[in-house]
Amino acid sequence: MMIFEAEQVLAQLPMKTCIGVMADAIRDLADGRSSQPLRTLSQLPDGNIFGFMPAYLGAGDYFGAKIATVFHTNAGTGYPTHMGYVMLLEANHGSVCAMADASAVTQLRTGAVSGVATNLLARQDAHTLALIGSGAQAWSHLEAMCCVRDIHEVSVFDVDPVRATHFAAKAGERFRIPVRAATSVTDATVNADIICTVTNAKTPILTLAQVKPGAHINAVGAYSKTTREIASDLVAASRLYADRMDSILSEGGEFLIPKSEGLLDESHIVGDLGGLLQGRTPARTGEAQISLFDAHGLAVEDVACVKWLYQHAT
Secondary structure, three states: OEEEOHHHHHHHOOHHHHHHHHHHHHHHHHHOOOEOOOOEEEEOHHHOEEEEEEEEOOOOOEEEEEEEEEOHHHOOOOOOOEEEEEEEEEOOOOOEEEEEEHHHHHHHHHHHHHHHHHHHHOOOOOOEEEEEOOOHHHHHHHHHHHHHOOOOEEEEEOOOHHHHHHHHHHHHHHHOOOEEEOOOHHHHHOOOOEEEEOOOOOOOOEOHHHOOOOOEEEEOOOOOOOOOOEOHHHHHHOEEEEOOHHHHHHHOHHHHHHHHOOOOOHHHEEEEHHHHHHOOOOOOOOOOOOEEEEOOOOHHHHHHHHHHHHHHHO
16 A cells, blocks of 8 residues: 655645646546545534545445544644545455545645636636635645646735745745735735635625626635635625535535525526536626636545546655
8 A cells, every 4th residue: 555645735736737637536426437425524523523425436446535623622723623534445356555635635626616616617818816714725726827827917915914925935946937915815815816715704705796707717615505705795796606516515504594584495506526527517708708617626626636646656
């Protein structure tokens, strides 16, 4: 059995390659070649979570699962808030082939999936990027957006201005493009062609008034039916896309909360990422439309990443 720790995951699977791996994994799921049930989230004391997310990549292929914890109580303790591993097993005998650090896999594949969505939904002339949040997902999303669009300018906002300033300096040096720390969400987003919300927010941080016509949004921070980053007025005004329909219908707070308010129904969801890749779901049909991709993360994405790492290592 091979073990890929975080540094190996991030060093050995390039973002541009991962975007292609994610497109293939999502297309296979939409075509029925692979399968996955909804994830199981067990609530622990103090709001902490234990998650189990299995997936089967297809007949004669690999299968596996991400087993991870989200311990919000670890903040400030020196322990990560997210920990776990993704297991890869071969389908002939059921033996374990590999394990990979779940936080690194999640960081990488989440940015890559947003890259797939952005490539399909954002305007071709999108050059300005806003990042709301400056943690690990901000790094992966900045890299992914640079892979699919020619990004000329980046703004980053964080509730901790010191973190935002530090990120801006490091990111500007690494990607060799102008990156500035914004003074507010509006300051970051109002002129942005692409917006990525990568926060731990439980209530909306982005409204319609803060987004210009024609923008594309990747909302990836919220992952339950009671939490969201995007306000109801913005969801209602956007062309809404899911990573997978059953995920957004069962646990997508971005959709379920405005639905409960009577602002929209299931017909408001244009489709999912698999349908876009298959060509059966339409992308944007006008330059002024706002497109919104609501991501919850799919187990096939995690397992496909570890499959790629394992096959290329062996």
